[in-house]
Amino acid sequence: MRLSSLADYAVVMLSAAARHPRDARLSATLLADETGVPLPTAQKLMGRLAGAGLLESARGTGGGFRLSREPCSISLADIVEAVEGPIAMTACVEQGKHDCGLETACKVRPHWSVVNGAVKGALAGVSLASLAGAEL
């Protein structure tokens, strides 16, 4: 029931990125400096976020990253899913894995769907804009 620290770092780095002008090129080095995340880890993270479609990357001198969407339309759920994979608290809520081998008619499974939805909703309700912008 804990978030991986990679996901935690990703949230911090993206919120830092959202505080920059929308069309600026941010290098991994710059964001690592601003946030305090170790550089190699930051590089890995930026790459993964770009692969997930949250960032656009450009190589070469003067390259870097740029948010591919507006901060208000990027949620915590998006970030977490980009880094950790689909949000599925148990194996049985993940599609295509209904063979948990336990009770054939599992009375618990329907409840997990509800809980999973609630958790996902809590994460989806917080946008990157609100993280970057402001005091609580």
Next chain:
Amino acid sequence: MRLSSLADYAVVMLSAAARHPRDARLSATLLADETGVPLPTAQKLMGRLAGAGLLESARGTGGGFRLSREPCSISLADIVEAVEGPIAMTACVEQGKHDCGLETACKVRPHWSVVNGAVKGALAGVSLASLAGAEL
């Protein structure tokens, strides 16, 4: 963002236990049979749940486990915390660990408290009684 399978098993086993008479002695072997959880793993889990105070244990012949509270007053949050430790999505929401080394004035932390509370609430809202009892 995923629950450990130990926690998943624990929920299944406790919901099975809740379907038995309140004062019956349940052995780890019995519950393992009913749920399909491997016996050694079930033993380990029951011990941990007893240590957390959710179960009362009795040794010797005819011993076993018994719920220490009414099913309606045991929530998913209780079970998850018993198996996985405190529900804290990030390190900074856990008390006594405010030295994350990142930004001194972290703009993200207050939001994590909110999200953490929402997740915890979602888990606390489902009681063991509703898990054991009924169809959705």
Next chain:
DNA sequence: CCCAAATCGGACTGATTCGTTCCGATTGCC
């Protein structure tokens, strides 16, 4: 009163995942 069966409790091992680090590939500038 002693013995034996049954059950809990904790220690050990193997595996998977996580976190980190490093080096090669690609691009733009001089």
Next chain:
DNA sequence: GGCAATCGGAACGAATCAGTCCGATTTGGG
């Protein structure tokens, strides 16, 4: 055309997790 800067993927070490086993303790019968 060479050089510097930056992304991209591959490899390594550490920690946690899942699973297994054996010893400690208690009850019940002989």
